[in-house]
Amino acid sequence: MVIKTLRKGQGGELFTNRRIVDKVIAKGQTIVYDNPPHIIGRMSVVGQKEGKGPVGKYFHRVLSDDKMGEKTFENAEIKMLTTAIEGALSSAKLRARDVDLIISGDLLNQVTTSNYVARDLGVPYLGIYAACSTMTEALNLASTMISAGHFDNVLCSTASHFATAERTYRYPLEYGCQRPPYAQWTVTGAACTALSSKGDGPKITMGTIGRVVDFGTTDLNNMGAAMAPAAMDSMVALFRESGMTPSDFDLIITGDLGKLGSDILRDLMQEQGYYLGQRYIDCGNMMYDVNQHCYQGGSGAACSATVFNSYVLDKMIDGTYNRVAYFATGALMSTQSCYQGETIPCISHAVVIER
């Protein structure tokens, strides 16, 4: 993998000199939004296990039944995502008919959860697939649409469910397969962020579109090690192209690298000359307590999406953090590609949020 070698500080005047901004963008992956959209509504819904974790109290709703009274886990996932969208609409004081566009994706084959939810909503819909990096791909596309003046109110949403993800990617739960110590636990949850051209919530000011990075990992259970290089690639791109360093941010979060993956990322970034230190956290790492036996922590599209829409935005709104960089991380394999001997390609899209 070749890391871009733009001169450090090249984008130093990013916010004052449009010509330099254009130059940086033309060569890189980072977008600066001319009319940054505001986050005007949000909701995080999680399952029981997640509700008992260290950040449990921040989530807006904790389910008492992970099946939500449905016959299948897939239908529960649809219901959970619908709940998150309704909550985000209500917190944004919008009705469904005020929504111009929904951008959504999830982990299931053919992103069916998002498709069926969008059917019920009846508004223009863009389906995306970025595995666990879905939320930041959606936020970047929504910000582009709003900044360009095409739409005013855009919803970004995603969901994952432990039971549906295990069925899709690994073994049916009934099989009782033993998990290795480097495994992570797919978060049961759903989240929705409402963005608008108006309002006074935190703004999305920049975004970095990730590249597919593959360091040759083949173990479907070791997602953290597979995804860490992708997070590093996008992080280095954002820092180099914006001329900023880790200390320019109050908080840097990654999606679901877990304990092992986030340790690997710290090392990889150190090699690139960036010390992440205390301001860096990983949502997968903080999702479960060590006594909950989830080994390296949480994963899944909902992992960072639920933490971002509760804990992180709470702390931005109360003034604890002013500028946050959010790197969701996704592993882009399918079970079929891995059975056929392929390695695991990964990606990380990022957004910068400012008060």
Added chain:
Amino acid sequence: MVIKTLRKGQGGELFTNRRIVDKVIAKGQTIVYDNPPHIIGRMSVVGQKEGKGPVGKYFHRVLSDDKMGEKTFENAEIKMLTTAIEGALSSAKLRARDVDLIISGDLLNQVTTSNYVARDLGVPYLGIYAACSTMTEALNLASTMISAGHFDNVLCSTASHFATAERTYRYPLEYGCQRPPYAQWTVTGAACTALSSKGDGPKITMGTIGRVVDFGTTDLNNMGAAMAPAAMDSMVALFRESGMTPSDFDLIITGDLGKLGSDILRDLMQEQGYYLGQRYIDCGNMMYDVNQHCYQGGSGAACSATVFNSYVLDKMIDGTYNRVAYFATGALMSTQSCYQGETIPCISHAVVIER
């Protein structure tokens, strides 16, 4: 389903009055691109069967071996998409390093074909899922990115393969399942369109983002009937919001409704007060000859993408057509959702291309 009831002709001054344009957009699904991107390169690759069909001579490359010398059909699909991208780059006189972004999707679980191709290309990547409506979702996202000034050169691509699609959605080929007379045949092919802020090729001037429409079809073999209402919904949105009628276009194409689906669409549009007439064609309907035993015609993400990138753009460049509306159509189910008793939700995104 509720069809929007904007007054007819409300967008009549679309290209001259920015205020009216904004008003139409705010209420609807149609985007007008301020800085329309140009199509500067393209390539269509198809399998043997498609090469023998009525539009066979227009495709840039017809494969002699649908497996392309690979061990698996999935790898052949990856190789086919890579070939289409290389061809589009060469026809656009671009090198891979000149590409700012690739937007791609396909029919396989977790859009693996696109993910693995993007890995080898090493440029920023947005994965999308819109089933057979992928090409027009990609063209709309690329046009938004270029029109907003974020990127200069963007590739849009998609692929499908008869053998991988049958494995993913229906039965393994070895099973020798009998096909009903209303079935369609998934096109083996790949296509790539290179868009740029500069150049003098045909321009993408407008786009309509589809909504998910579901009339209750449940038969995985009858895609045309399932998708026709979605095509109707987006077609009516484009006509009403732009104030245009079918006669304002030299050609209106749909993706892969096939013979049955396109007949249904003609009827549905007639009910809405629009007569499509001779200017309307369906790419699925024109892909195979009746002697090729593909029943209602072609389907798959590559169906309309290959016809658009060869036949349609050839005829635009030679002056036969000046303004074309392209509605790709996608069915958003998974096999799992259908086994669990769900109906088939569909979508159609559209773009308007002008010389």
